[in-house]
Amino acid sequence: MKIAFAGTPEFAAQALRALIEAGHEVVLVLTQPDRPAGRGMKLTPSPVKVVALEHGIAVDQPEKLRTEEQQAALRAAAPEVLVVAAYGIILPQAVLDIPTHGCLNIHASLLPRWRGAAPIHRAIEAGDAETGITIMQMDAGLDTGDMLLKRAMPIRADATTASLHDALAALGGEMIVEALAALPDGLTRTPQPEEGVTYAHKIDKAESRIDWRRPAIELDRAVRAFNPFPGAVAELGGTTLKLWAAAPCDRQGAPGEVLQADAEGLVIACGEGALKITTAQKPGKKRQPVGDVLQGLELVPGMVCDLP
Incomplete structure (x- = not known):
């Protein structure tokens, strides 16, 4: 499939690698602008940008996606689907409408539990017995879209956010490849239930x-x-x-x-x-x-x- 990809940290980079290895044509990568990092506060590219450049994929780094100018690169790429994983930038409806098959999000929880920015941290902090990955058809809400695939994973008694992140990142890469293989007609869209909604607020x-x-x-x-x-x-x-x-x-x-x-x-x-x-x-x-x-x-x- 002709794919655009939006993501920033290592969690997203693993998904991008999985898509490339599966043979998908990634025509554009969106990622956040380079940020100062390390003791020298040197401008550093995101893990997703590093993977994209290694594979010769075009990269765009808008601060937001609100204006036509900020959306121009994505429109020009004309993807069939936009895959989103831990991008960190809200997608307005105008962006969601660009790809032929919409936007698929790789979310690191069993939705509707732990919508929001820090689902892995919050699942461990709350003492949850399990978590997982949900592949979701994005809408304009905060992780409120219909679910396409969901797979659970137990949380070990000694799990840290670091160790659970790595396991979920690998699972997310497998599942997004599976989801794309089933498009456009092989996946059932399941609305999220109203019961069980929790929010994984950003870590302070x-x-x-x-x-x-x-x-x-x-x-x-x-x-x-x-x-x-x-x-x-x-x-x-x-x-x-x-x-x-x-x-x-x-x-x-x-x-x-x-x-x-x-x-x-x-x-x-x-x-x-x-x-x-x-x-x-x-x-x-x-x-x-x-x-x-x-x-x-x-x-x-x-x-x-x-x-x-």
């Missing part, structure tokens, strides 16, 4: 601060949900640490009380139970086993950490 860095008054099981999910971005943050012994690996354990104390601080782990009491931290990061340092992180920190059993 302020959410990542650990509150020891919460149950340990919730904090464990928060640590995993915010890995790799933005990283769960806690004030421990006067130092701001990012927590990268932890697990709830059956110990008790006042919220924020240090119960153990050694090479085996840093155990801090929570509102219910306790959290055993095994990997953390000091400012300006790399992720390390907690025994190495504790060196130079005055954390001893009986101390009470700061509460937000």
